Amino acid sequence: MSNLEGQPAEVELPVDTDAAPCAELLEGRDVPLGRYTVVRRSLPNKSRRTVGAWCFLDHFGPEDVTGTPGMRVPPHPHIGLQTVSWLMSGEVRHRDSLGSDQVIVPGQLNIMTSGRGIAHSENSPTARPPILHGLQLWVALPEGERHRAPAFQHIADLPELADGGTRIIVAVGELEGARSPAEVHTELVGADVRLAGGADIAVRADFEHAVVVTEGVARVEGVQVAPGSLLYLGANRDRIRLEAEDGARLFLLGGVPFEEDLVMWWNFVGRSHEEIVEAREDWTRGADRFGVVPGGEEPLPAPGLPTTRLMPRPRYRR
Numbered sequence: 331m332s333n334l335e336g337q338p339a340e341v342e343l344p345v346d347t348d349a350a351p352c353a354e355l356l357e358g359r360d361v362p363l364g365r366y367t368v369v370r371r372s373l374p375n376k377s378r379r380t381v382g383a384w385c386f387l388d389h390f391g392p393e394d395v396t397g398t399p400g401m402r403v404p405p406h407p408h409i410g411l412q413t414v415s416w417l418m419s420g421e422v423r424h425r426d427s428l429g430s431d432q433v434i435v436p437g438q439l440n441i442m443t444s445g446r447g448i449a450h451s452e453n454s455p456t457a458r459p460p461i462l463h464g465l466q467l468w469v470a471l472p473e474g475e476r477h478r479a480p481a482f483q484h485i486a487d488l489p490e491l492a493d494g495g496t497r498i499i500v501a502v503g504e505l506e507g508a509r510s511p512a513e514v515h516t517e518l519v520g521a522d523v524r525l526a527g528g529a530d531i532a533v534r535a536d537f538e539h540a541v542v543v544t545e546g547v548a549r550v551e552g553v554q555v556a557p558g559s560l561l562y563l564g565a566n567r568d569r570i571r572l573e574a575e576d577g578a579r580l581f582l583l584g585g586v587p588f589e590e591d592l593v594m595w596w597n598f599v600g601r602s603h604e605e606i607v608e609a610r611e612d613w614t615r616g617a618d619r620f621g622v623v624p625g626g627e628e629p630l631p632a633p634g635l636p637t638t639r640l641m642p643r644p645r646y647r648r
């Protein structure tokens with residue numbers, strides 16, 4: 331998915347604490363995604379830019395796409411990140427400039443590594459189920475990996491954990507001994523959790539964690555969380571307590587705190603103003619760096635740059 335804001339602003343971050351255990355409920359914001367859809371964006375947030383290397387989180391739907399265009403995200407570029415596409419309902423067709431053409435359905439993962447540059451499109455297939463509901467996440471690539479060649483991985487079979495009424499799919503990284511085959515470049519976890527009652531999930535104490543609820547209402551470490559906000563839990567925890575009397579579904583994010591300062595603008599994750607300007611110019615002039623997405627759709631033009639310099643920013647304001 332793309333950041334389709336016409337004038338994406340840099341995100342200002344307030345004062346932060348360290349990574350001690352905490353429970354901060356961070357409000358998401360509604361962002362239009364093209365003409366047809368509004369998404370709830372939880373990352374980057376006013377008070378948190380990243381959770382581990384997770385640097386972007388949009389929650390879309392559930393939305394009835396019968397008789398609508400559904401998801402329409404034309405070809406657009408990325409640098410410096412991986413995109414993680416996750417569905418709770420519906421189908422999305424991914425095409426990219428490597429030639430990948432892959433529909434995903436719930437329970438499967440599409441993970442695209444932009445490295446130094448890639449372009450992709452995401453659209454609802456012509457024949458599709460009525461309800462579209464999912465998450466689009468980005469993972470920042472660390473310095474040693476961010477200029478690598480682009481790649482795309484589709485994983486149809488992911489490890490599942492079941493305990494009582496709880497079912498967990500480990501989409502990315504490792505949780506309670508179950509490891510996703512998704513190729514990632516920092517230590518992190520992303521897991522879909524369906525709760526029927528209560529559960530204690532064992533987590534790594536050196537990770538910071540956060541939870542978004544995608545269906546129902548859950549209590550996470552005693553804090554009520556509903557769709558639309560992100561509960562940031564800090565680090566130095568061995569377990570996370572989850573409860574949902576009437577059932578709920580959520581996505582758990584975690585990772586080793588990402589200590590590199592990032593410049594995030596539009597669909598680019600970099601380290602300097604100049605890099606972002608160069609990526610924008612490369613996209614605008616159709617440079618080989620990004621390639622061509624099959625399908626013949628008109629590519630998305632880059633928005634204008636802000637009049638001020640883009641500044642590298644830490645995961646929280648120092």
Ligand code: MN
Nearest residue numbers: 331332408413
């Ligand atoms: Mn995208």
